[in-house]
Amino acid sequence: MVELQGIPVSPGVAIGPALVLDADGYRIPRCLVAAEDAESEYARLRTAVDAVSAHLETSRLETTAVAGEETGDIFAAQLQMLHDPRLHSELRRRIKDQLQSAPYAVTRVLHHYASALRRLSNPVLADRAEDVLDIEKQLLMQLGAVAKQPLSELSEPVIVLSHVLTPSETANLDRRYVRGFCTETGGAGGHTSIVAKGLEIPAVVGIGAFMDGIGAASQVIVDGDRGKVIIDPDKATLESYEQRAQRRRSLTARLAELRDLPAETVDGTRIRLSANIEFPYETAAALERGADGIGLYRTEFLYLSSQQEPSEEDHYEAYSQVVREMNGRPVVIRTLDLGADKMGHRPLAEHEHNPFLGLRSIRLSLRNLDVFRPQLRAVLRAAVHGDIRLMFPLITTIGELRQARMLLNVVAEDLKDSGIAHRSDIPVGMMVEVPAAVVMLEHFVREVDFLSIGTNDLAQYTLAVDRSNEYVADLYQSSDPAVLRLIKQSVTVADKNEIPISVCGEMSSNPGRALLLLGLGVRHLSVPPSLLPRVKKAIRSVSIQQCKEIAQRVMTLEAARDVDLYLLDRLGDLVPELIVK
Numbered sequence: 001m002v003e004l005q006g007i008p009v010s011p012g013v014a015i016g017p018a019l020v021l022d023a024d025g026y027r028i029p030r031c032l033v034a035a036e037d038a039e040s041e042y043a044r045l046r047t048a049v050d051a052v053s054a055h056l057e058t059s060r061l062e063t064t065a066v067a068g069e070e071t072g073d074i075f076a077a078q079l080q081m082l083h084d085p086r087l088h089s090e091l092r093r094r095i096k097d098q099l100q101s102a103p104y105a106v107t108r109v110l111h112h113y114a115s116a117l118r119r120l121s122n123p124v125l126a127d128r129a130e131d132v133l134d135i136e137k138q139l140l141m142q143l144g145a146v147a148k149q150p151l152s153e154l155s156e157p158v159i160v161l162s163h164v165l166t167p168s169e170t171a172n173l174d175r176r177y178v179r180g181f182c183t184e185t186g187g188a189g190g191h192t193s194i195v196a197k198g199l200e201i202p203a204v205v206g207i208g209a210f211m212d213g214i215g216a217a218s219q220v221i222v223d224g225d226r227g228k229v230i231i232d233p234d235k236a237t238l239e240s241y242e243q244r245a246q247r248r249r250s251l252t253a254r255l256a257e258l259r260d261l262p263a264e265t266v267d268g269t270r271i272r273l274s275a276n277i278e279f280p281y282e283t284a285a286a287l288e289r290g291a292d293g294i295g296l297y298r299t300e301f302l303y304l305s306s307q308q309e310p311s312e313e314d315h316y317e318a319y320s321q322v323v324r325e326m327n328g329r330p331v332v333i334r335t336l337d338l339g340a341d342k343m344g345h346r347p348l349a350e351h352e353h354n355p356f357l358g359l360r361s362i363r364l365s366l367r368n369l370d371v372f373r374p375q376l377r378a379v380l381r382a383a384v385h386g387d388i389r390l391m392f393p394l395i396t397t398i399g400e401l402r403q404a405r406m407l408l409n410v411v412a413e414d415l416k417d418s419g420i421a422h423r424s425d426i427p428v429g430m431m432v433e434v435p436a437a438v439v440m441l442e443h444f445v446r447e448v449d450f451l452s453i454g455t456n457d458l459a460q461y462t463l464a465v466d467r468s469n470e471y472v473a474d475l476y477q478s479s480d481p482a483v484l485r486l487i488k489q490s491v492t493v494a495d496k497n498e499i500p501i502s503v504c505g506e507m508s509s510n511p512g513r514a515l516l517l518l519g520l521g522v523r524h525l526s527v528p529p530s531l532l533p534r535v536k537k538a539i540r541s542v543s544i545q546q547c548k549e550i551a552q553r554v555m556t557l558e559a560a561r562d563v564d565l566y567l568l569d570r571l572g573d574l575v576p577e578l579i580v581k
Helices: 035-067 069-082 085-097 102-118 123-142 167-171 191-199 235-258 282-288 312-326 362-367 369-385 398-417 435-439 455-463 470-475 481-496 511-519 529-539 544-554 560-574
Strands: 002-005 007-010 013-020 158-162 178-183 203-205 219-223 228-231 272-277 294-298 331-334 388-392 428-432 450-453 501-503 524-527
Touching: 007 191, 013 178, 013 235, 035 069, 035 085, 035 102, 035 123, 069 123, 085 102, 102 123, 158 219, 167 191, 178 219, 191 203, 191 529, 203 219, 219 235, 235 529, 272 282, 272 529, 282 312, 282 529, 294 312, 294 524, 312 331, 312 369, 362 369, 362 398, 369 388, 369 398, 388 398, 388 450, 398 428, 428 435, 435 455, 435 481, 450 481, 455 481, 481 501, 481 560, 511 524, 511 529, 511 544, 511 560, 524 529, 544 560
Parallel strands: 013 158, 158 178, 178 203, 272 294, 272 524, 294 331, 331 388, 388 428, 428 450, 450 501, 501 524
Antiparallel strands: 002 228, 007 203, 013 219, 219 228
């Protein structure tokens, strides 16, 4: 049994067989071979090498005949790599001494070579990494291991283990069969983590390198509550987790009874409890859990989950579906919140060394009006079907807000002139997610109808921590006292100016932190649908005075760890039912 620690990003317990993917998504069908099979496994590799060698030589000759000797030499260089004695020595050692399967040895060795080349300062040599990976792919094809197994076409339950999963790959996971997943990289606030939570798939990320010794037959437990991954658990551990999974199911059934009850404290303070969604189909889960509305519709997943850039009609259909299904409840649509580095459909910017501080969110939209304008048109058109509100992300300056609002007015005029049904009177708000916005909030509140605090980015920019970087994951804490002071300052300004303010970041999804937010004066929370019942249970179990006492105590603490330990302790006292052991 091997127990690994990572970052919990989507709660729940999942148990099942491993589906091991390498960094490129190729399935590794087997990691180890029996000692008596090692010789034949190495012979299988030699046959594959001969086949790839013949193919490369044919490509060299054909290319030379058509495009000249210089171009043909590309394949000559690959042949030289393929027959490198050091490469074969390492492959032989892994297969014969370590009993690794040929595909697994090929993947590990050639990925190591490619990584080493990429680290070189010489760009010509660094570019050779692609040649190495091309050789790897051809060898894996000959070994029968390269056939990429689409994660959306599984036929049996699995736990996905991978170096990385992109947001789009996560969005396309088949929830019937993918019980949970864990990755070597990633952070708590990344889009992959957000998607996992939206799909209600238990997940742990940022574990670090762990897949080297895992076979395809391994049994895996993903503990999405505590950030643990257990490989090949012993009988006692497996039974313990099966019992815990049953307790979670029982708790879920009890919490479901709260569906039609209001999120109201014991002393009668009504809290608006809305849902965060990424996909239109999530409205069913939001309504099933008794959401008061959609507090955050992350529209970027229209881009991440599609092979083509969404058209105005794609936007309109998605927004119309959501607002119709919410049946009069408010729907807050956030405009595109992606960086140019994530826009795979077409390049929107040159390569950026630090995309989190570059062209993303509202900046990207304002620089690419042919992307922004169709989205705004679709929002105004869909607003005729219900209570839609528009929100701009990552607003840092007054100029950005005014420019975005001006474009919205221009779009409304265009729709009016064209005789297209729309609404131009929808409420317009902004995300509060950079310290600059908090500092200047007294000015922003004069020009918006509502505010929403995005604690994911607010923590990232306040603490100077890339929220998707596992190396600094321990520093990414939305409960850090510095972040809490900015939240409190924002609520104070909003209340003073009678502007509605909510918290839609992941912080509000944690019941203990939700009580802290109530104590800081927040009266509107928005959380993933799966967590609505837990947060509602916490709200209905306490008084506002108790929440204020929690906040007063927390604001005297100096570290995020102290805050979280205190909140967990108080949650155990006030709502012990939510502590599943």
